[in-house]
Amino acid sequence: MKRFWNLINDVIDQVDVVLEVADARMPEITRNRKIESMVREKRKRLFIVYNKADLINPKNIKSGKNFVYVSTRKRFGFSKLRNLIMGNKQTVRVGVVGYPNTGKSSVINFLVGRKKALTSSVAGFTKGVQWITDHKGLLLYDTPGVIPFDENDEVKQALMCVLSPSQIKNPDLVAIKIIEIFLEQNKQALEKRYNIKITENESEAVLISIGKRMNYLAKNGEIDITRTCIKIIKDWQHGLLLLNE
Numbered sequence: 001m002k003r004f005w006n007l008i009n010d011v012i013d014q015v016d017v018v019l020e021v022a023d024a025r026m027p028e029i030t031r032n033r034k035i036e037s038m039v040r041e042k043r044k045r046l047f048i049v050y051n052k053a054d055l056i057n058p059k060n061i062k063s064g065k066n067f068v069y070v071s072t073r074k075r076f077g078f079s080k081l082r083n084l085i086m087g088n089k090q091t092v093r094v095g096v097v098g099y100p101n102t103g104k105s106s107v108i109n110f111l112v113g114r115k116k117a118l119t120s121s122v123a124g125f126t127k128g129v130q131w132i133t134d135h136k137g138l139l140l141y142d143t144p145g146v147i148p149f150d151e152n153d154e155v156k157q158a159l160m161c162v163l164s165p166s167q168i169k170n171p172d173l174v175a176i177k178i179i180e181i182f183l184e185q186n187k188q189a190l191e192k193r194y195n196i197k198i199t200e201n202e203s204e205a206v207l208i209s210i211g212k213r214m215n216y217l218a219k220n221g222e223i224d225i226t227r228t229c230i231k232i233i234k235d236w237q238h239g240l241l242l243l244n245e
């Protein structure tokens with residue numbers, strides 16, 4: 001745990017700009033407010049990079065002063081990201097932080113492209129600290145800061161596929177969160193997947209209609225909520241629930 005925090009601290013200290021890589025499918029969940037306030041306290045600039053934007057409904061792609069939606073896979077959002085980072089500066093030192101698997105390494109490669117090169121010899125930088133340059137004023141700290149999961153943040157870990165359904169203590173909280181993401185971003189995709197009709201944006205009602213449609217019944221004839229939740233979590237984790245349909 002400590003070594004994660006040491007590296008995060010180090011990354012923030014070494015750079016002018018911190019990129020926090022989050023997942024566009026779950027923009028709130030994959031951010032870490034504690035690190036964001038650390039960056040602000042250290043008076044560094046912070047930009048949120050919502051990666052994997054190819055996996056969301058294009059109409060939900062937004063842009064702003066402090067964040068950008070990109071896809072390192074489909075290669076879009078690059079110039080926006082680069083402009084945010086550089087502003088009107090000639091040289092900018094950049095560090096990347098984020099939860100595991102959000103695409104930190106992909107973002108680093110995305111920014112430097114094929115010209116990727118280790119440049120510990122860059123003038124003014126201590127030997128041993130490895131920087132990658134794009135040869136156009138951008139210097140990337142070569143080791144991203146991996147944000148450790150908080151033990152009691154079950155919803156986060158479940159949505160980011162770190163916990164399997166059988167390890168989840170409160171599957172209802174996780175399934176409700178998944179439904180909320182769809183209600184916010186792409187209701188039709190959920191309707192299509194489970195062959196239901198959503199008449200009001202009420203996650204619990206949606207959960208019940210999914211259970212009904214699956215015919216998941218408990219002994220007393222009522223909907224088996226837990227089984228329904230587990231099914232939804234499995235579908236999410238196996239990539240069967242897509243936001244870009």
Ligand SMILES: Nc1nc2c(ncn2[C@@H]2O[C@H](COP(=O)(O)OP(=O)(O)O)[C@@H](O)[C@H]2O)c(=O)[nH]1
Nearest residue numbers: 051052053071072073100101102103104105106
């Ligand atoms: N669909 C999609 N997948 C991506 C994108 N960027 C990264 N990935 C995938 O996400 C996974 C994690 O990427 P990686 O860069 O290794 O993440 P890191 O652990 O944060 O360094 C890999 O399987 C990548 O192929 C993207 O823009 N779109």
Ligand SMILES: [Mg+2]
Nearest residue numbers: 104105106144
């Ligand atoms: Mg990596």
